[in-house]
Amino acid sequence: MNSPLSPLRHICVLAGLCVLLTVQTPSAAAEPTGSARIATPHELAAWIDERLANHFVKTGAAQPALVDDATFLRRTYLDLVGTLPKVSEVRDFLDDESDQKRTRLIDRLLADPRFAAHLARTWRRVLVTDSNSAAAFGGQIEQWLTEQLAQNAGFDELTRKLITAGGAEPAADANGEDDADDDQEAPASQQTSAAAYLRSTGGDPASVAGSVSRIFLGVRIECAQCHDHPFTDWKQQDFWGIAAFFAGARYNRPLPVPNNQEQPPTTDERVTSITPPDIGRTYQASFLWDGEAVPQIPEDKLPRQVFADWLTSQENPHFAATAVNRVWQQLCGHGLTESVDDLDRAEEVERALLLDDLAHHFAEHQFDLKWLISGICRSKAYQFAPNTTADGAGQVAARPLKVLSPEQVFDALEVALALPISRLDEGPRFNGQRNEMIARLGETASTSPDKFRAGIPQMLMLMNGVLTGEATSLDKSRTLRAVIDAPFLDDPEKIETLFLATLTRRPSAVEARRLTEHVEKRAAAGERGQAYAEILWALINSPEFVLIR
Amino acid sequence: MSRTFLNTEYTRRDLMRLSLASALGVSCSGWLPSLARAAAERKNGRACILLWMNGGPSQTDTFDPKPDHDNGGPVKTIQTAVPGIQISEYLPGVSKEMKNLAIIRSLTSREGDHGRATQLMLTGYRPQPATDYPSLGSLIAKELGDSSSELPNYISLSPVRFAQAGGPGFLGPQFAPLVVSGNSSDTRARANLNIENLAPPAEVGLGGMKSRLQVLDLLQSEFSSRYESEASRAHRANVERTARMIESQAKNAFKLDEEPDEIREAYGRNRFGQGCLLARRLVERGVPFVEVTLAQVPGAGAAWDTHANNFNSVRALCEVLDPAWSSLVRELRERGLLDNTLVVWMGEFGRTPQINPNTGRDHFPGAWTTVLGGAGIRTGQVVGNTGKDGMAVVDRPVTVPEFYATLCAALGIDYAKQNFTPQGRPIALVDEGGKPLAELVG
Numbered sequence: 001m002n003s004p005l006s007p008l009r010h011i012c013v014l015a016g017l018c019v020l021l022t023v024q025t026p027s028a029a030a031e032p033t034g035s036a037r038i039a040t041p042h043e044l045a046a047w048i049d050e051r052l053a054n055h056f057v058k059t060g061a062a063q064p065a066l067v068d069d070a071t072f073l074r075r076t077y078l079d080l081v082g083t084l085p086k087v088s089e090v091r092d093f094l095d096d097e098s099d100q101k102r103t104r105l106i107d108r109l110l111a112d113p114r115f116a117a118h119l120a121r122t123w124r125r126v127l128v129t130d131s132n133s134a135a136a137f138g139g140q141i142e143q144w145l146t147e148q149l150a151q152n153a154g155f156d157e158l159t160r161k162l163i164t165a166g167g168a169e170p171a172a173d174a175n176g177e178d179d180a181d182d183d184q185e186a187p188a189s190q191q192t193s194a195a196a197y198l199r200s201t202g203g204d205p206a207s208v209a210g211s212v213s214r215i216f217l218g219v220r221i222e223c224a225q226c227h228d229h230p231f232t233d234w235k236q237q238d239f240w241g242i243a244a245f246f247a248g249a250r251y252n253r254p255l256p257v258p259n260n261q262e263q264p265p266t267t268d269e270r271v272t273s274i275t276p277p278d279i280g281r282t283y284q285a286s287f288l289w290d291g292e293a294v295p296q297i298p299e300d301k302l303p304r305q306v307f308a309d310w311l312t313s314q315e316n317p318h319f320a321a322t323a324v325n326r327v328w329q330q331l332c333g334h335g336l337t338e339s340v341d342d343l344d345r346a347e348e349v350e351r352a353l354l355l356d357d358l359a360h361h362f363a364e365h366q367f368d369l370k371w372l373i374s375g376i377c378r379s380k381a382y383q384f385a386p387n388t389t390a391d392g393a394g395q396v397a398a399r400p401l402k403v404l405s406p407e408q409v410f411d412a413l414e415v416a417l418a419l420p421i422s423r424l425d426e427g428p429r430f431n432g433q434r435n436e437m438i439a440r441l442g443e444t445a446s447t448s449p450d451k452f453r454a455g456i457p458q459m460l461m462l463m464n465g466v467l468t469g470e471a472t473s474l475d476k477s478r479t480l481r482a483v484i485d486a487p488f489l490d491d492p493e494k495i496e497t498l499f500l501a502t503l504t505r506r507p508s509a510v511e512a513r514r515l516t517e518h519v520e521k522r523a524a525a526g527e528r529g530q531a532y533a534e535i536l537w538a539l540i541n542s543p544e545f546v547l548i549r
Numbered sequence: 550m551s552r553t554f555l556n557t558e559y560t561r562r563d564l565m566r567l568s569l570a571s572a573l574g575v576s577c578s579g580w581l582p583s584l585a586r587a588a589a590e591r592k593n594g595r596a597c598i599l600l601w602m603n604g605g606p607s608q609t610d611t612f613d614p615k616p617d618h619d620n621g622g623p624v625k626t627i628q629t630a631v632p633g634i635q636i637s638e639y640l641p642g643v644s645k646e647m648k649n650l651a652i653i654r655s656l657t658s659r660e661g662d663h664g665r666a667t668q669l670m671l672t673g674y675r676p677q678p679a680t681d682y683p684s685l686g687s688l689i690a691k692e693l694g695d696s697s698s699e700l701p702n703y704i705s706l707s708p709v710r711f712a713q714a715g716g717p718g719f720l721g722p723q724f725a726p727l728v729v730s731g732n733s734s735d736t737r738a739r740a741n742l743n744i745e746n747l748a749p750p751a752e753v754g755l756g757g758m759k760s761r762l763q764v765l766d767l768l769q770s771e772f773s774s775r776y777e778s779e780a781s782r783a784h785r786a787n788v789e790r791t792a793r794m795i796e797s798q799a800k801n802a803f804k805l806d807e808e809p810d811e812i813r814e815a816y817g818r819n820r821f822g823q824g825c826l827l828a829r830r831l832v833e834r835g836v837p838f839v840e841v842t843l844a845q846v847p848g849a850g851a852a853w854d855t856h857a858n859n860f861n862s863v864r865a866l867c868e869v870l871d872p873a874w875s876s877l878v879r880e881l882r883e884r885g886l887l888d889n890t891l892v893v894w895m896g897e898f899g900r901t902p903q904i905n906p907n908t909g910r911d912h913f914p915g916a917w918t919t920v921l922g923g924a925g926i927r928t929g930q931v932v933g934n935t936g937k938d939g940m941a942v943v944d945r946p947v948t949v950p951e952f953y954a955t956l957c958a959a960l961g962i963d964y965a966k967q968n969f970t971p972q973g974r975p976i977a978l979v980d981e982g983g984k985p986l987a988e989l990v991g
Contacts, residue, residue, distance in 0.1 A: 220679055222677075222679075386776050386778070388778065400778060400779075400780070401776060401778050401780045401781065402780075403780055443728070444716075444722070444725065450779070450780060451779075451780070452722065452779070452780040452781075452783040452784055452787075453722050453725070453783075454722065454784075454787060455722060455725040455726070455727065455728070455787065456701060456725075456727045456787065456790055456791050456794060457727065457728055457730075457744075457745065457746075458787075459787050459788060459790075459791035460744070460745065460746035460747060460791055460794075460795075461745070461746055463746070463749075463791065463795070464746040464747070464748065464749050464750065464795070465746050469750040469753075473750070473752065508771060510771060511767070511768070511771055514767055515764070515767070518764065530757070530760075534757070534760050534761045534764045535764055537761045537764070537765075538761055538762075538764035538765040538767075538768050539768065541761075541765055541788070542765060542768040542769060542772060543768075543769060543772050543773070543780070543781045543784040543785065544768065544772050544776075546784065547776075547780055547781065547784070549776060
């Protein structure tokens with residue numbers, strides 16, 4: 001199914017490269033003060049560490065403690081490949097005495113094929129939120145992103161493809177109803193997959209302008225759709241100036257007008273102006289921070305391609321910074337500014353501490369996400385233990401607990417409970433249970449990693465659902481049977497094994513003592529098996545299982 | 550008066566359930582809540598049932614008929630129990646309860662897109678990307694609910710919509726709805742709108758669950774002693790809410806098979822009808838806000854979004870709506886609950902008075918209808934007028950903030966009260982410019 005598409009993909013990559021070259025030639029962004037070019041992730045980590053060490057000296061704040069090996073292992077696994085290590089991997093890692101083991105783990109996980117898939121899921125949630133009525137587009141986007149990230153496409157190239165994608169025109173829709181269902185049946189070419197992002201926003205130029213500026217530029221200009229922004233400098237021209245670049249895009253739905261009458265869609269892809277029906281004024285395409293100057297559109301480019309070149313240029317102060325900020329948030333639980341999609345609200349001191357220079361290094365290194373992630377994970381900042389330190393500069397020392405995504409919950413359960421994973425076994429990936437769980441958990445998934453939003457139905461599914469029921473059933477659970485029946489393990493060792501499988505750590509002294517007592521008490525009543533089932537159930541329903549320390 | 554009646558009712562049910570539980574060999578000691586507390590769990594004893602009409606119902610073919618104009622189409626009107634008020638022939642049961650209903654024919658809003666309009670009508674605010682507004686159910690759950698009640702304070706039954714909406718917004722997870730999807734591969738569960746996974750596996754039972762929760766409590770305590778945080782507190786709150794529901798088995802609210810057959814038939818043997826019956830059972834058990842959605846009806850594939858084949862669709866929808874709604878009002882009245890229970894009928898917008906070439910009606914937020922009843926609303930009257938053709942409000946336009954303020958007033962809630970976003974920004978319960986309609990309340 002892929003072979004007929006590959007020429008198209010080559011053309012895309014070539015086009016991407018041409019754009020890359022034309023944009024980068026004239027750029028000569030200023031070097032960040034006091035830092036030379038950084039080549040390796042190791043150098044990047046050292047640079048971050050030095051910046052933060054100086055910051056802590058200057059502010060007199062204590063540097064937070066770093067996590068222990070077990071916490072680091074769980075954190076890194078979930079952050080980089082989205083699942084848990086097996087018990088044997090946990091034991092090997094904890095017993096490994098090399099002082100290089102953390103960096104070796106990072107390198108191993110970055111080379112794991114699950115890395116691209118997990119990163120794609122993470123970015124899909126940025127692009128298409130679960131609360132979006134167009135969440136149906138998510139699957140297409142995720143698959144496309146996985147392919148791109150597996151080839152380590154630069155973030156600039158990837159972004160250009162996302163926002164310049166053409167795709168087929170949606171089927172004529174006499175009823176004016178949502179056509180998300182029709183779209184799923186469209187041919188899944190590279191172009192339409194990439195275009196799924198733009199269409200998921202709603203597809204009209206105003207929705208695209210709002211989404212693109214928030215996600216890729218970290219500015220909230222949607223309010224300027226109806227009126228000049230009261231708190232910042234955004235004017236209606238800024239909003240509609242961006243929307244105008246997308247006025248002629250072929251995937252577009254026209255702007256909706258009151259009472260559901262739609263303007264006839266424009267058929268000219270080169271159009272560079274837009275007339276919102278309820279404003280009645282025409283706006284010309286314009287870049288942000290550039291007044292009302294009308295950009296030149298070369299013969300061989302479409303307006304939205306010109307916009308994409310401007311957006312992803314190294315000289316754009318917001319593009320790299322917003323990407324870096326989001327990656328930092330994904331890894332460390334919060335961004336380097338209070339809100340990752342509102343850089344206007346960021347304080348100068350927040351941006352100066354790390355964000356702006358880190359963004360510069362990222363841009364200089366071809367917007368390479370893997371390189372950036374590798375560098376951050378190697379730094380001490382990634383390894384801070386959970387804490388709620390408030391140091392006033394982007395809270396860089398604070399480390400909140402993070403909440404597992406729906407897919408992470410399922411994937412973690414799959415490893416911890418040794419669920420059947422093959423099609424032959426009719427495992428939960430194939431019998432509908434995985435989809436059911438992810439859909440239910442997805443109803444309350446948060447876009448901010450430190451917000452726990454699950455409700456009662458989600459809890460009930462994890463407590464009493466089929467998957468948990470089978471996994472904690474004495475007859476059916478593989479993990480439980482393996483532990484209970486292991487003749488070479490005594491009670492404390494059995495408890496330890498359940499902890500390693502679920503929480504990636506050994507039990508504390510208190511936990512070990514009290515749970516051993518629990519087992520002995522139940523064993524006296526002939527219910528040793530039930531005691532272990534209860535412990536396993538409690539472990540996967542504990543806050544620690546669905547949170548990342 | 551009604552309290553005594555309720556208590557008697559609960560005691561009888563209590564006994565029924567106890568005998569049932571004993572028959573199954575489950576020990577109930579220490580698990581069952583005192584159901585007599587139920588009515589006291591709502592702060593002022595009031596409750597709200599929202600009948601949500603997904604897709605935007607046609608006002609012209611329901612409550613604002615235009616029999617003397619082309620826009621009226623083929624639908625005939627009938628006289629209601631209130632002299633002078635006529636409604637569509639599709640709603641004979643409702644017409645008999647008109648003394649207990651008030652029609653607002655002059656609602657006017659500006660959102661003509663399903664997603665935005667749904668958010669507007671479910672939050673009272675026009676959607677804005679920067680603020681995640683709480684839905685009506687969450688607002689009322691916060692004002693009227695008891696945080697330690699066995700049942701959640703906001704329950705949403707089969708919410709199928711053209712937009713994701715109805716969440717707690719910035720109020721946070723403790724005000725999220727319990728969503729009963731009604732979807733299940735088990736036909737019996739579907740017919741009874743059971744809540745999924747409420748019961749532990751049979752081999753575990755309630756006794757085993759207690760033991761499991763004790764182990765979980767140990768792990769939670771260990772965890773929060775080391776990692777106290779917003780997320781761990783939210784998790785703990787949810788475990789407690791969920792455990793209370795499992796332990797009380799939701800006060801058997803979801804056991805619709807306790808109801809006599811003739812009652813179940815009267816509401817209609819369909820998801821919406823049984824949802825209205827369930828809403829009554831939930832309100833009786835102290836739940837302050839229940840939403841029932843009418844979305845899936847055979848013969849009306851797009852629910853109320855009747856761009857084509859409008860009249861057949863609206864008739865099919867009304868055949869489900871009419872018995873359910875009229876039974877609900879009648880039963881609330883007979884049980885002495887109507888004085889404290891506000892029943893709201895609305896969708897996201899109305900539909901064009903003109904009939905389009907597909908015999909359909911399109912989105913129309915300019916002049917449309919909602920219906921209120923109970924909780925002291927002055928019923929048996931019509932507010933507003935849309936003239937001969939229904940194309941515009943010609944008398945007493947009602948804005949969404951005014952409508953929301955009216956709901957708050959009927960429920961005894963101060964509509965000017967402010968909630969605070971996590972960033973500390975004050976957001977009033979009702980958007981600027983909202984004052985209750987003096988004709989209906991106060």
